[in-house]
Amino acid sequence: MSERVVPPAARQRRRPTKQGVVLSEDLIVETALRLIEEHGADALSVRRLGRALGADPSSLYRYFRTTDDLMLAIADELIGRTLRTWRPTGDWRADLRGLGLRMHAGALAHPRAAVLSSYRVTGRVYEIQAVETILGVLRRAGFPDPDAVRIYHVFVDQALAHGALDSASVAMPKAARDAEDAVWRATYARLPADTHPHIAATARHLVADMARSSYPAALDLLLSAAASRLAEIRSRSGDPAATLDPSVTTEP
Template identity: 45%
Template structure:
């Protein structure tokens, strides 16, 4: 039988679990995502993750120092998935629009991780690639380096923040989502004019407050950037 010294390092890192699968950073990340998205699965713990993988929870520490690091790895994996197949080239406005829509769609597909993705820096390879891609779109459009960074920060923070709001609403149960949407046209629109004169004045249009503002926000950002470039932008 081979001694530990003769076993390749990669094989030593990927030990089989009780259920026969190989333990790796990738399998841990996949299992963590499944746990988070399972009904009632908001709490990610090493014990639950070990049980799902069929291994001793302590084995996970060979790959990740804590659950927070696992959470960031999951977030980085979702960034990778959201931009898979994205090929820069062509009109910068269309590229930026596609880039934003992919991020927004991914956040809504995985709403329980939206807040983490909007507020944390993963330092993972997918995030680095995404930032590099976004900066490249703006640089090719003709923005100076400092303006590129400022615009990218405004762009990505706005897109992620709105996506997090939309994802939080999506994660509500159906009854609460309906209540939230109807509140504008029922409650607010029906408030007394004497106490709330401005709400009363626009009451027939308060239905516009329901739903996501993402499409309009995105176009407003793109128009603002184009204006910075002038008529040729």
């Protein structure tokens, strides 16, 4: 797409496309997301997207200036889908764990789009909502602002990185995935103890564990570290809650 853009007030198409649908930003994003999962990054072309919508490709400029602008909208929609499935409980640790697992599951539901968008900053409505929500959870838990931002940063990057990593694996052909899984059984599980004592001692655990995502365990480690940090902060401030097990949270 080029850099020309139609003012927002003129973006709504009043006539249906050849397929009888009225174009909207939501419809374009939904269609682009489907095409990416079916065909990969090459699906983000004006011609292919126009054909899928039954619309003149030039009409897409009413909604998005460039394909990158569309990619940012897709990334923001993935964030929105995560937020729409999440409900806070008031327990900061449970809330972040639930949100993180939903972020990861959302990436696996759209693996090709997740790989393309995981490193993008959209500045759009759902991303802004997510930043506000996560910082709110942390600040209400009692984290000072510098700690809240630091933990937010690690939490989001961890979820996005694992989502992209696992999505890349899911997007591989099944035969390639099966071949990689077999390496742990065919190679690592057969290494002799006299040359590789640590691998041999843990081989059965490697075979079982390496076949699944490490994200839930990584997330729990992060939240445990954050809980310990919160207990330290409370202890220094004389907060009686600091005497509790750091894995147990108390909301103000």
